[in-house]
Amino acid sequence: MTVATALGSIRAVLPVIIVGAGPTGLALALALAGHDVPSVVLDGSDGPPAARPARSVVLAPDVARWAALPGAHRESAVWSGWRTVRRGRTAEHLTFGADQAPRHLPQHVLEATLRDAVARHELVRLARGHRLTDFEQRGADVLAHSVLRPTDGRREEARQWRGGFLVGCDGARSTVRKLLGVPFPGRTAVERYAVAALRAPLPRPGEAALHRGARTGEVTLRPLTEERWRLDWPLPPDEGLVTPEALLSRVEDTLAELAAGDAGGESAARGEGTPAYQLLDTGVHVCHQRLARAWRVDRAFLAGDAAHLLGALGTQQVTEGLRDAENLAWRLAIASHLGANDALLDGYQQERRGAVGRRLRGVDQALPLVRGRGGLAGRLPGRGRGRLALLSDGHLGRGTLGEAPVYGGATTRRGTADGTGTPRVGAPVGDVPVTALDGARARLRDRLGGPLLLVLTAPGARVWDARHWLSAGLMPELAAFAETLDVPAELLVTEEYPGAGAHTVLLVRPDGHLAAWLPGAHTGALREAVRHLRGTTAITPAEPTGGR
Structure with missing residues (x-):
């Protein structure tokens, strides 16, 4: 049953203007289409993203349906479990049920899948090459101005778009956010990781892991499909440029230590017992922390990287962007079909900005404890296990760093008293x-x-x-x-x-x-x-x- 069928006769609905064609913008367009709301996506990029296996995303169970779309599910690895290993000893081992497992796939695969789905949907218009230059809010609608960057050497072409709402999903350097004059405070480079994607027959295929080894230190291993893996090593704050030789040394040291059962002895020396592997991609991932002061200004909204940046300690930026899209889509659908009201639309900012803000505060509190900064870690009793738990929470979807948001704002109502064992109002529903x-x-x-x-x-x-x-x-x-x-x-x-x-x-x-x-x-x-x-x-x- 579609929204149009349920509502019967519906007044003409203006499209939602979406600025940016990354995962958040494309998912928002598809979510709106599911509510019979048309949209125009202004795609000012130079084309689809390059294939980078080392640039991957982990989707939590509450947004994992986006990884199940045709085209993405074939390259979406469903983790069988998680293992935390410290100096060869398993400190924690979890197995995931079918509805609890994170999904891991390259980001370019997710974006390509979303683009294909958008291209096939009659309610979504993807305006390729159109870069937003300005917009104006005029009572019950929004007028956006764009220029089309031609590829044949001709002059730029100006265009106007009329919509009911406008959503900036245009990344960390968001034009929409700048036009709104919304501050974007935060911190730069709170964590840096050396990253490698490789193909190798590692132990326990399908199981993600956090290893703290005697020689290699901390490394996170996250499986992709077809024996491919993404490995992440945190970099010290004072470490400079990561050379290809240094990164290759990290790869081989880690693989040797894994092959030796993380014994920490001479058998784990670099090059001895290293399993055969194929290096697919490398890079350095820098984690910033920023939070826009406002996510709604009248009929204009911010979502995804335009509204927030995170990623330290396993927090998942793309997952949060997809949550933005899903939270905003149904509100815009009701407002488009039945009329807008501030309580409905303000609920988006209250819920999503509040949830991301709590996540960022959790990272701020955890970083000194797990990275030993400021001398705090040295004064923690039982700090070894505490560090490992904090390093795992973001990946496992638990605690302040990883748990799916529970909303308690204007659009959540408790029908009966909450108590032990009762359904948790505001939380994601169980998949029954x-x-x-x-x-x-x-x-x-x-x-x-x-x-x-x-x-x-x-x-x-x-x-x-x-x-x-x-x-x-x-x-x-x-x-x-x-x-x-x-x-x-x-x-x-x-x-x-x-x-x-x-x-x-x-x-x-x-x-x-x-x-x-x-x-x-x-x-x-x-x-x-x-x-x-x-x-x-x-x-x-x-x-x-x-x-x-």
Whole structure:
């Protein structure tokens, strides 16, 4: 069911003007298309990015669906587990379930896949070669000015674009951010890494790892597909230029130590026992920390690198950009179809800027502890294990450095009191099996990106005959209720959801975050929660809405 079908007759919707065709901008265009909102993507780049295996991205489970698109899934490595090794001893070993595993793929593969998907979608126009020069906000619309850089030597061609909103996804040197006059404070080069991509038959294929060896020090190993790996070594702050010879020495020392079981003895000397390998790509990755002061100015927004920079200690910049796109898309869709309001649109900045800000503060607090700066690490009791845990958190999606954001702002409502073992309001939903009213079965995360989801917990649902659903229990009332909402909504059924009792209804946002959970019979309270979600009513979070 599309948004247009659910809303029936819809007034003409102006396109959203997206500036920048990196992962965030392209994902935003596709997410908007999933809500029947057209977009124009101004692509001022010189073309698709170069193939760089050493420039890869790790996508957390809540945004992993972008790596499952046709073209990307073949080169997307699903990690089987994680191992932390210190001087040959395993300090931590985790295995991942199917819905918990990060996905790792080269960034150019992700971007090429998104470009292909955008090119095939009738609601997205990719304006190649168009560079934004200025824009003006005029009440209910935005007028953007661009120039087309010709490739045949002719003069630049000026163009105007009219849209309902404008989103700057145009990178760290964002033109949109500069035109808005938004400051971009932060720190430069908080961490530097030597990076190598190679093909080698390393131990434990498919398993990512953090090794602290006797000779090589710290190295992170992250598997790609086809025996390819990305290796990262942190560089001391005072280390200068990394020469090709020095980087090759790091590669061979590390491979020799891994082959020797990280024994730390003479057998791990460089070149002795080094497995055969093919060096694919190298580089130096520099991590900056910056956070734009404002992410929304009237009808203009910032997202991705234009809004934030991070990456130190395993924090994932592209994952955060995709979260920006998903959080913003459904808000712009409601505003485009039904009219804008400040509570709805301000929620994007409140939630996403708050989440990234907490991540950056976590890095600031952890860096002195794990890198021994300022003398702090030397005074920490049990510092060895603490360092390893902090170095792993960003990769494993846990703690301040890695956990998926839990939103508690204006668009999140607690339907009942939260307690131990109850669904966590504001968090990404669990990926449980669900069944639609027509009998189609899927995973919950596969249904995201479209209408609001009303998920009813009904034990025994999978053995029901779908033909009888609409006449059973709460189903007639809830099915009729979903049709009366002023935003598109779809009713799904699951046998159980962690922490939720039978006949509970979960209200799931299009970006996959749990907005509320309520007793299924309390449709009045559910309607209020939907209104609150779209910012048209103010609700006190502590207001009771039903029994536990």
